[in-house]
Amino acid sequence: SWSLFFLVSVVWVVLVCLLFCSRLLSVGAAPICTNAQAGCHALSLANLFDRVIQHSARMHGISNDLHSEFEQYFLPSKNQIGRVSRNCHTSTIFTPNGKENAQRMARQELTEVILKLLVAWRDPLWHFHQSIAHHHDFNNFSANKALEMSDMVHELRKGVEKVAEKMQMMGIISNSVSSLASPEALLPSDSAEWRLMKDYDLLYCFRRDSNKVQNYLKILKCRIVPEHGC
Amino acid sequence: MWRDLGLAVLVLLSAAVESNSTSPPGKPVLLSCRSPEKETFTCWWEPGSDGGLPTTYRLYYERERLEGVHECPDYWSAGSNSCFFNKTHTLIWVDYYLTVVASNALGNATSDIFKMDVMEIMKPNVPENVTLLVVETEDSPYLHIRWEHPRNTDTESGWVTIKYELRIKQEKNNKWKEYMSGTQSHFSLYSIAPGGVYTVQVRCKLDHGSWSEWTNSTNVKVPNYVQNERSFWILVATLSAIPFMAAMCILIVKRENVKQCVLPPVPGPKIRGVDFHLLMSGQSEDSTNALIINQNFPLIVGWKDQMEEYLIVTENDIGPPSDASHCQKRKKSLIIPAGFCSDWEIQCKSTHIQNDCAGGTKNETGNFPKNNKSLSGESLSYMEPSKLQKQQCLGQNFVNTEATDPSPLNYDNAVKPFTNSGYVDIRKHVENTQEVNVKQVDYSRVEDVNGDNVFILNNKNLAFNSSGYMDFQRQEEKLSEDYSRVKEVGSNNVVVLQIQDMSADTKNPHATGAHKMGVCTELINSEYIDTIPAPPLM
Numbered sequence: 001s002w003s004l005f006f007l008v009s010v011v012w013v014v015l016v017c018l019l020f021c022s023r024l025l026s027v028g029a030a031p032i033c034t035n036a037q038a039g040c041h042a043l044s045l046a047n048l049f050d051r052v053i054q055h056s057a058r059m060h061g062i063s064n065d066l067h068s069e070f071e072q073y074f075l076p077s078k079n080q081i082g083r084v085s086r087n088c089h090t091s092t093i094f095t096p097n098g099k100e101n102a103q104r105m106a107r108q109e110l111t112e113v114i115l116k117l118l119v120a121w122r123d124p125l126w127h128f129h130q131s132i133a134h135h136h137d138f139n140n141f142s143a144n145k146a147l148e149m150s151d152m153v154h155e156l157r158k159g160v161e162k163v164a165e166k167m168q169m170m171g172i173i174s175n176s177v178s179s180l181a182s183p184e185a186l187l188p189s190d191s192a193e194w195r196l197m198k199d200y201d202l203l204y205c206f207r208r209d210s211n212k213v214q215n216y217l218k219i220l221k222c223r224i225v226p227e228h229g230c
Numbered sequence: 231m232w233r234d235l236g237l238a239v240l241v242l243l244s245a246a247v248e249s250n251s252t253s254p255p256g257k258p259v260l261l262s263c264r265s266p267e268k269e270t271f272t273c274w275w276e277p278g279s280d281g282g283l284p285t286t287y288r289l290y291y292e293r294e295r296l297e298g299v300h301e302c303p304d305y306w307s308a309g310s311n312s313c314f315f316n317k318t319h320t321l322i323w324v325d326y327y328l329t330v331v332a333s334n335a336l337g338n339a340t341s342d343i344f345k346m347d348v349m350e351i352m353k354p355n356v357p358e359n360v361t362l363l364v365v366e367t368e369d370s371p372y373l374h375i376r377w378e379h380p381r382n383t384d385t386e387s388g389w390v391t392i393k394y395e396l397r398i399k400q401e402k403n404n405k406w407k408e409y410m411s412g413t414q415s416h417f418s419l420y421s422i423a424p425g426g427v428y429t430v431q432v433r434c435k436l437d438h439g440s441w442s443e444w445t446n447s448t449n450v451k452v453p454n455y456v457q458n459e460r461s462f463w464i465l466v467a468t469l470s471a472i473p474f475m476a477a478m479c480i481l482i483v484k485r486e487n488v489k490q491c492v493l494p495p496v497p498g499p500k501i502r503g504v505d506f507h508l509l510m511s512g513q514s515e516d517s518t519n520a521l522i523i524n525q526n527f528p529l530i531v532g533w534k535d536q537m538e539e540y541l542i543v544t545e546n547d548i549g550p551p552s553d554a555s556h557c558q559k560r561k562k563s564l565i566i567p568a569g570f571c572s573d574w575e576i577q578c579k580s581t582h583i584q585n586d587c588a589g590g591t592k593n594e595t596g597n598f599p600k601n602n603k604s605l606s607g608e609s610l611s612y613m614e615p616s617k618l619q620k621q622q623c624l625g626q627n628f629v630n631t632e633a634t635d636p637s638p639l640n641y642d643n644a645v646k647p648f649t650n651s652g653y654v655d656i657r658k659h660v661e662n663t664q665e666v667n668v669k670q671v672d673y674s675r676v677e678d679v680n681g682d683n684v685f686i687l688n689n690k691n692l693a694f695n696s697s698g699y700m701d702f703q704r705q706e707e708k709l710s711e712d713y714s715r716v717k718e719v720g721s722n723n724v725v726v727l728q729i730q731d732m733s734a735d736t737k738n739p740h741a742t743g744a745h746k747m748g749v750c751t752e753l754i755n756s757e758y759i760d761t762i763p764a765p766p767l768m
Binding site for chain 1: 268269295317320321322323324347349384385386387388389391413437438
């Protein structure tokens, strides 16, 4: 009976492994793309939007946490500031600051704004993470969050680009968005303004910008594919 | 000049009169700002002391990306000491710097700068129209709770994402149970207690802002509709409990029997032919005897029915015994303990001297010593039974403790003729007296019969004289009248003996079978058994 039990357990383990492997393989088999060509896995626009919105929500959450940590330890009181003119390096990008403004803005424009913001934050966040990792004042938790945040900006940008691609394909927006293929040329990020910003200000600005991104994506989604969750 | 002095005195006097209750206003404090839907916001401040004079409060703000200082656009919509910013004046994701200035006739007071961003001050109004409904399905009822979003929030355009939370309390306990509802404006609570009263409250929040206040409590009472079922089940339970209790009582009362049945006593190890208690309490010799006996004599069942032939061995040419007719096989029960017989039987068969009653005894005698010698190397216990096929006594176990004694025992004329009995006499004449002295042959007597053919041996050495002869004669004469042949063995220690007329034996001085008879007579319980008068078999 012992040999039988052993055999049965081996068979069971093998089956479970096969099941997992098949799942993994099937999930990683085809990359996501906006058109169903070239052997990739096409998602619906609503699905794509949901993914990027969730991603942006998570990114904003992390930035919120980091900002609170900084505020607690490094900034004594926010009322003391007076008129600190905080100038985020992205303030040159025109972003709608109200609901009507955002709704009035064209989808294409709004998509461009989102992409500009995401592109503008890629380098600063990377350097922020580096500076945190080298300062031993911060615990590993903060450093990990900073790294995650920096990665997320990168991923989110790619996701939004895919959304834009799909929208273009569907004719929702015109082709001019693709001119953002090399958006770095348009943006002030290479002016290195952000290098002058202190860490706290950087976090403050990013918290705001990540909230903008999340909100704009939601507005776009509810305008274009309002099926669920609006 | 005098007039100026007079005026100054008057002013000073009036000022002195009023100076106790008037002063410049105290510093106001900006308490908080709040935006219920991310489109407008309101700020409140707390006035300081007003210094006894009518004091006015003005709120000024500066904004990121806006030049200049601006004043609050609406002081009244949100109540006193508040400032309401409508949609046109509200911008998200920009910093506002607010100050409140209190001024009265005597001076001003400015509050600290309050910095805020509308993104940070979001707190919605309470949800509305909370309704409770008890949905009665077949299996079990559940509570369905619905509500609506606060009136002014716009949840459809995606501008805000609203999340709900509710808490439910049953009337009995004071503890709230909280549930997250996500973005749904309804909730179902399962497994509610019939007859219970439930209280529900809901609240919501926008994006990452603060939670709103709880709504007012809404109550609902779940109807008691399962009562009939419950009484039915109570009845069923009671009825089934009665036989259960009865069964338990019976089990308890008869627990011994139950124990016997469920846990039968495990039989202890038992060796056939040996009484364990006797072994424990008896002498060592007894026990060794018992063990040896048992070793040597494996079981035979049904020995009772075996046919038995008499072996008639005569020394001289007496001729066939007169009772040749008795040579026919007789059904006789050889009263030998079952454990003893098989070897005897084997030996009997193997050493079967022509049992042919008609044959010459010479052959028999001639064969006998030969057989003797052939058997000499074997144990005496084997030999004797072969000659004593007509052994009829109970418990005739000639156990030779030196069962493996290789020394041959010479028999001289061990065979004496019987004419009237079939017993073969063996006289053991041991030449080596020393041996005999050293190794005494132990003959055991049956002391008790137990169960199936188990004989408890009484290890008493019969009297041996140095010559090795058993003292037969004495006993023989004494016991000849009691010399019995066992005819039959009953089931429960019943031995049926036959009385034999052994008077003919008395003339034979070597009716040494008598010694066996002597043993015979010391049968069960060491009592003489009255023999049943019967015609002698031989």
